[in-house]
Amino acid sequence: MKQSQLQKIRYTYEPKLPPAIRGDIASISLSLGEPTQALSDQEALKKTFAHTYGKPIATMQASGNNPQASVQRTVGVILSGGQAPGGHNVISGIFDALKKANPQNKLLGFLGGPSGLVEDQKIEITAEYMNDFRNTGGFDIIGSGRTKIETPEQFAAARKTCQTNKIDALVVIGGDDSNTNAALLAEYFVAQGDPVQVIGVPKTIDGDLKNEYIEASFGFDTAVKTYSELIGNIQRDANSAKKYWHFIKLMGRSASHIALECALQTRPTACIISEEVAEKKQTLQQIVSSLAEIVAKRAEGGENFGVVLIPEGLIEFIPEMGRLISEVNDLLAIHSTEFSGISGPDEQARWLSGKLSTESAPVFTSLPRDIQHQLLMDRDPHGNVQVSRIETEKLLIQMVSEELNERARTGSYQGIFNALNHFFGYEGRCAFPSNFDADYTYSLGYSAFVLIANGLTGYLSSVRKIAQPASEWVAGGIPLTMMMNMEQRHGEKKPVIKKALVELEGAPFTYFARHRDEWATRTSFVYPGAIQYYGPDEICNQPTITLRLEQGLEA
């Protein structure tokens, strides 16, 4: 298969490691802190994780002596969930650490996500195979999948696979759900008396898996820089042509971390943050009005252009829309036969309006026709509205346009509103990892093996102080139970890692909130350009602005 020039040269990039883990694996010891507590629901979680609850935080140190380091091991690795730049480097980090500890060690890659473990589908990752994936994007080295290991049969099958392959440890690379699964698996193996250790690695471009010890999930850096490149390019176009408004929806599931970081990078005319919408209980009409107000203000100065960023999860965070969506889901589940007998979207919409509550019916009828249809037509296999498929960017354009027409009729607006829509998501999930993500993921993978070599299980690999250069980075491990609470899932209380949403008191949001009025009225676009892998540090070795602000540095 043909390799691009960038691919060839990236193979030779040597990721940077935290200083404490640069030496022999046997020389790396762990300093352990006090026992830890879960975020809440401690008693319930103590029960679920009877053997693995409340372990101490581990920090790696260079001047130790670990006689177990070179014991021969077989490690299995799993990629779980959506792609994020750097997944291949987590695996190369594990691989290099494991071979350095003992060249006889083996790394097995389970294929297609957790189902590969259940079904014993795997390959051995050799040095030659590994080299074709170093510092590249994608999860194609072993593939990924969204299977959850939940049933007793699945747990038993996973156990059998580990026995068959004499697996000593598993590394699960995934987001909040996958790492919750990793914690359950760790507990399960201990409970069974199996010596299989389980270590998680924090992955997700969405940035919603983080806390004091996990400063960022990997892939976020590269994804936001890729989107910021595109937003900056579009902004420069808008500022040159001066005739279009661009409404850009950004991936990121519920949380608005991606939209917020892109706003900090590019300084758009407006950026909606879902968490703020929910906090202030804003209605769709309020959001539309505030955007229309910005458009009208700029039009007064002759500036009929701008760029608006919209987080993917917005729709669910607007209280009235969240309620509408859940009513639609319920109604279509209850009346599925009746509904499927109605032909034509307009007729379906009329039928639905008659069934909705008096609160939700007017919300539904106020939506543009296309969006009404999207609510009715694009349904997932469980019959639910596919929120991510709703074209919020088009919805807002249509509604802002209607409000501006209304203002024009009353004479309070005299501009031209010509708007284009975009959605960026898949463009950034498999980019070549930035140097930051390449270094960070390699370090996470490397540390994951060091945790294994030190006998730990139920931990998340952790690299801290990552807003600083790699020479300052601190490697360690965080007990998974520490990040958990109990949440309602399908009618049951379940242990889950708590999703980190944008904090309205946090430094990144407050910085944004302080500047957004200025960015709205006075074009302040910043053009970050494409991710650079070579050249001076300031263009190729910078963390996100979110990270810098969170760690008390300048934006």
Add this chain to the structure above:
Amino acid sequence: MKQSQLQKIRYTYEPKLPPAIRGDIASISLSLGEPTQALSDQEALKKTFAHTYGKPIATMQASGNNPQASVQRTVGVILSGGQAPGGHNVISGIFDALKKANPQNKLLGFLGGPSGLVEDQKIEITAEYMNDFRNTGGFDIIGSGRTKIETPEQFAAARKTCQTNKIDALVVIGGDDSNTNAALLAEYFVAQGDPVQVIGVPKTIDGDLKNEYIEASFGFDTAVKTYSELIGNIQRDANSAKKYWHFIKLMGRSASHIALECALQTRPTACIISEEVAEKKQTLQQIVSSLAEIVAKRAEGGENFGVVLIPEGLIEFIPEMGRLISEVNDLLAIHSTEFSGISGPDEQARWLSGKLSTESAPVFTSLPRDIQHQLLMDRDPHGNVQVSRIETEKLLIQMVSEELNERARTGSYQGIFNALNHFFGYEGRCAFPSNFDADYTYSLGYSAFVLIANGLTGYLSSVRKIAQPASEWVAGGIPLTMMMNMEQRHGEKKPVIKKALVELEGAPFTYFARHRDEWATRTSFVYPGAIQYYGPDEICNQPTITLRLEQGLEA
């Protein structure tokens, strides 16, 4: 205004010039060839361009002596039409050459495109102002516009502006239409006895302004590399998740150069070339069937994923669709009052079906409902269908999906067709110019001034051998009339620069045609990654594959 780190460092980049023009401006002389001929309609063009027709090709040489070089001059520059990366560097090239020839020389930038010349809206470009735009994307230095200078009043106003500002020469940076306008302006000034010279610079990301002497229009390189970055990222995602088909529409107006170059860069599962569709007189159904066939074949091997590239202009090149669109335009012009009285898109569609010819009516009714509505609703100010707004990528997804459902019913297809759509255009028009485009545009601008200093008018600035390193480049000028023919425009024969479409016998298309079956059946994705500005030549100083193949080099 905040500048990104990349922006700051790009300001210091020094673009490369062809060797012949690196010395003193006074030392650059022109070698002139034989008189030239227009592409066709020579007699008609001789009449239109009585004073400027048929001039010789000019090639720049280093060892000359031009006593006129240092004469004090005021030059005006205009950016015309859509943005293309490198526009700012054309201006910095003119600026640097002009100041080198005589520090007293002045460069005036007319604002907002050709209307700036008609309305005498301008700024003087100073060294300080210029430095803020070097090697950056966008046209925001002076803005751009699409006004054509056509009426006698406009010509007279342009003349007056030149007199008022004591302009010695104008540089028009634009595409085929704008350079046609430049040729008419050059002729006009000579006819009036005004000493104002006019030089054009070949701009357009679409790549459709080229011939033997203009090897590429500027901006194409950066735009296709930006799109190829995104396509490659999406391909890697497709190949990791193995569950989506991505249908990606690419900007490029009528011509498919962008789609073709992106296909050569990324090796997608399929890429449609409009010029081939027209040549083979393919129907929409045939295109759909051939895509469905590829999807079905891959599904047999379990590969329910792929990437399809679609050129923006496709719809007009499908003969039956071209006919339909022109009928719709005619009908809605004739019956506009009747049509505007019909409420609701479904009713409008029914009305239209009744009016269309027996050939076009079934084509219209075979289209998905959304697309029927787009044909009826999105109309430009002249009442015409806005072809570029028709979501061809969604149209093809819907129709391929329907055909696959049909195949599934007859048992000849058992895959899963889950498709997502994208449209890339604005993402690439204002990217930081690649080193290639930064060098090429700077050289074009620099050469434009050298042509002026040598007394020429009615020329297009030309830099050749650009598939080679800049040390081999050859600078010169091409008479604009050489690229012209007469074409029907609004019921009249008009002189125009002939648009360069993809040649089906050309090396780029034949290379693609030779490999596409393999790319369709066996995943052959290439991942080019983001444009790099620093590092070894192979990642940051490469021309497009189109250029390499056209100049007889390896892909």
